[in-house]
Amino acid sequence: MTFTVFHHILYSIISYRRHFKEICDEALDLFPDIKPHLNDKSATLSGGEAQMVELAMAVVRRPRPRLLLIDEPSTGLSPENVHRFAEKIRTLKGETTVVIVEQVIHAAIKIADKYAVIRDGKILHQDRVCDIEKDEDTVQKCILG
Numbered sequence: 001m002t003f004t005v006f007h008h009i010l011y012s013i014i015s016y017r018r019h020f021k022e023i024c025d026e027a028l029d030l031f032p033d034i035k036p037h038l039n040d041k042s043a044t045l046s047g048g049e050a051q052m053v054e055l056a057m058a059v060v061r062r063p064r065p066r067l068l069l070i071d072e073p074s075t076g077l078s079p080e081n082v083h084r085f086a087e088k089i090r091t092l093k094g095e096t097t098v099v100i101v102e103q104v105i106h107a108a109i110k111i112a113d114k115y116a117v118i119r120d121g122k123i124l125h126q127d128r129v130c131d132i133e134k135d136e137d138t139v140q141k142c143i144l145g
Contacts, residue, residue, distance in 0.1 A: 005039040005045070005053050012057040028055070028057040030088050033080060048076030059088050068098045086111045099119040117142040 013023045027036050031052035037045060042053065054131060055073055058065075065071070074082045087100055089111045102108040111128050116126035117139055124142040129136050 002041045002043050004039055004041055005034055008042060008053055008057055012061045016073070023060050023062060030084060031054050033081070046076070048078070048081075048138055051076045052081065059085075059092065064095045066096060068092070068096050069101075069102070070098065071101045072103065073100060074102060074104045080105050115124065119145075133144045 009024055010020075011025050012027075013020060034049060034052050034056065037049060040052065045053065051073075055070070058068055058070065073085055086107065086121065089100075092098060098111075100112065105115075106119050107134060112129045114126065114128055115132065117124045119142070125135065125138055132139065
């Protein structure tokens with residue numbers, strides 16, 4: 001059986017039945033583009049639409065996870081949706097530790113406190129995001145090899 005978009009969101013919040021509508025609305029407010037697809041089979045979604053469902057499921061999950069690992073959240077998303085998602089991630093600070101793997105550094109540093117440049121499983125450089133400008137040459141060397 002292939003789940004619909006609605007089933008995926010429901011699965012993320014099933015133990016919070018009393019707050020179901022509020023949490024479901026939170027997911028749909030995050031990515032309004034998935035609202036017309038609520039009854040569609042998830043397998044029929046485009047890559048960007050599927051990414052929105054997965055990210056919405058992760059951030060509305062109850063109880064809130066203590067750790068959230070997100071791989072390339074900007075992949076397939078419009079700039080507006082990347083911004084909306086970044087704003088949502090900011091609201092999780094203090095509740096959830098979020099680790100993001102992202103090749104689009106500009107998307108990641110808008111929401112990160114710290115960053116690391118990793119290549120072949122090795123941390124080449126790490127620092128606080130507020131110091132990234134002073135580290136720009138070092139970061140570029142690490143990225144470009």
